[in-house]
Amino acid sequence: MRERWRLLRIDWPTACIAVRARDGIEWGFKFLLDGYPARLPNGRPCDIASGQPLAPDKWPKGVGRFAAVFNPAWNPGALYLPCDRLALPGHDQWRTELPHLIWPPVRGIIHYLEILHELLGSHAYHSPVRATA
Structure with missing residues (x-):
């Protein structure tokens, strides 16, 4: 989709999708999609090559809202978003405070993916530090 993301693999009920950040880095996300589309998905960062969960220290980094969403200390198996099945329970206020982020099955x-692309394209996202040659 305009090179914002690309499908890596489907092994139902999971799908791995890469989302491009503003610095051109692709970040992998593995989605649990059982019950899709009626049931909310569950997403978490994953290794693009293997589909295995990323270690918490490898998750995308940033500040503000970005840091709240990508917070493995909250739950290393989910992103802190109103459209995630593990994050929404217990956050009824999100339905009125963040209605545009609630999961719409249609x-x-x-x-x-649009929410992730927006976050990874924001200035709150910090590009990883790369070792110099």
């Missing part, structure tokens, strides 16, 4: 996974 939009499908595109909704979740």
